[in-house]
Amino acid sequence: MEYMEAQLKTRVIGVDISQDRTSYAIVDIRGNIVADGSFDTADYPDLNNFVEHLCTCIVEMAEANGGLEMIRSAGVSVPSGSSVSNSIVNAPNLPWKGIVPLGAMMRDRMGVAVAVGNDAHVAALGEKGYGSAHGMKDFIVVTVGEGVGSCFFSSGHEHLGIDGLAGEFGHMCVWPHGRQCGCGNQGCLETYTAAQGIVTTARELMAERSDASLMRQLETLTPHTIKDCCDQGDELAIEVYRKTGRILGIALANYAALVNPEAIILTGGVSKAGRWLLQPIQESFEQHLFPSMRGKVKMLISKLNNHERDVLGASVLAWQVKEYSLFL
């Protein structure tokens, strides 16, 4: 009978494009990574070369692992990716400018339906599918790294907003006339709590105060080297993270007042600063949270590593797309 002959496609492709590296993997129904690979994004400044190389890598990987006919669809995580237009939209940190119809380009090259999403959206899908948010319907995933991004779920579905731009947590104004942000506004949350913001806070504190500090001897100030100073008991370095955590805690309490989530999941490089950051976040969060929610919002640290989470999240996105959207 004909329906018996139809091939059951039990695998998808997950792709994660970042400024540095592009990773791709075959992922099965259970979230097992069957095969994977990666290359330097910067090696392909020309868009057509990039798409050609990425698709060649994916197709070769698929042929070597059960065949392309087992692949149902592909999902792509990319900064400034839009699920609404299935494109990359004016990415400030990627070599390809303007609006890049990446989904259509990859689909045409591979003959497989492709869904594009931004990194915060895909991170949330990864946490929902295979991470700390599994089984949750209302939650927030916040990434604190080079920037501050987020995505929240509403009754089991990701909230994307009218233009797919929702979740710009890093660009909430926390200090009118405050620090200049790359977005053009002043006082955005990420100018205080993303990597560069933490370094700026450290510089300001060293300038304001005269106490001895290990930070004064550092060749390069980074969230990581500041954390090392904390680990050695450096009071000024600890104060840097205390200040950062206090600001993040208030902003997260405000986010929670609007969304009433079951949990907030923190991820990204800065979230790895450990208790120096997390303890002040938690204290400030509970203190400023709307009283009826107090004690009820779980503050969790992502247990997936970033690479794994983004490729798995992209695979969740791939399962969402219609298989036959290839023909649209």
Next chain:
Amino acid sequence: MEYMEAQLKTRVIGVDISQDRTSYAIVDIRGNIVADGSFDTADYPDLNNFVEHLCTCIVEMAEANGGLEMIRSAGVSVPSGSSVSNSIVNAPNLPWKGIVPLGAMMRDRMGVAVAVGNDAHVAALGEKGYGSAHGMKDFIVVTVGEGVGSCFFSSGHEHLGIDGLAGEFGHMCVWPHGRQCGCGNQGCLETYTAAQGIVTTARELMAERSDASLMRQLETLTPHTIKDCCDQGDELAIEVYRKTGRILGIALANYAALVNPEAIILTGGVSKAGRWLLQPIQESFEQHLFPSMRGKVKMLISKLNNHERDVLGASVLAWQVKEYSLFL
């Protein structure tokens, strides 16, 4: 044939309970109010008496207007109402304390399914069904009056949060260690921008500054009397609303950064202050909005009057509930 005999129920009941007044109406499929009535909420401090009186009024109104058999279900808007538990939960401003299973009580008395929602949620349903948000999928409704409340829609559905507490816009912290709020926290938005907050700002400005002002001769300071001073060109009164609008504009920009709405709809008594408030809101909003969203978020004033909006919103809630939830 049996299915021809089944009565098509073409009407619902919308109920709006506020501290002062309880209103109820029969609403048809097109949003026409077929009949309505109201009474003073304060006349029924005993819960059982209140429910008995309300249901008697509704049943009598229905019997006099086509019969109860035309009524499909009822929806109730009430402060601190929860759609999750179909109850009133610890309402600070109503005489009935603790958790009041209002939906079940009314259903048992009338034999009609009853859905309960809070005032912000129902206001948003009213705007979506019969007001400025008709046809929109992602929008925010903000009420500025005695307090500051809100509800937003995500892809066509109201976002309620894990415990139905979402949208607590008035309790976002805008000023750490700021004014004391009734909720127990400090610096909540509503301590600056709800009715009492505006009066406090006026008092502070009069104390700080020595300029002549019509406000100094007022017997009672209210948002309304302050607006009258604005209308007469009083600079200090204008500054009160300018300051209020600046704070609201930033908070609304932050809300929009997270939700990426098509529109924000302002409602409630304070929103009637006109251009004295709306112009500074709009300026501050656009200035602080995430640049990619700038110029794209409509800032609208509700065109429904509050009474109409709440009864119609409650009727939308009534259409959402299953007719046979009566038997659950």
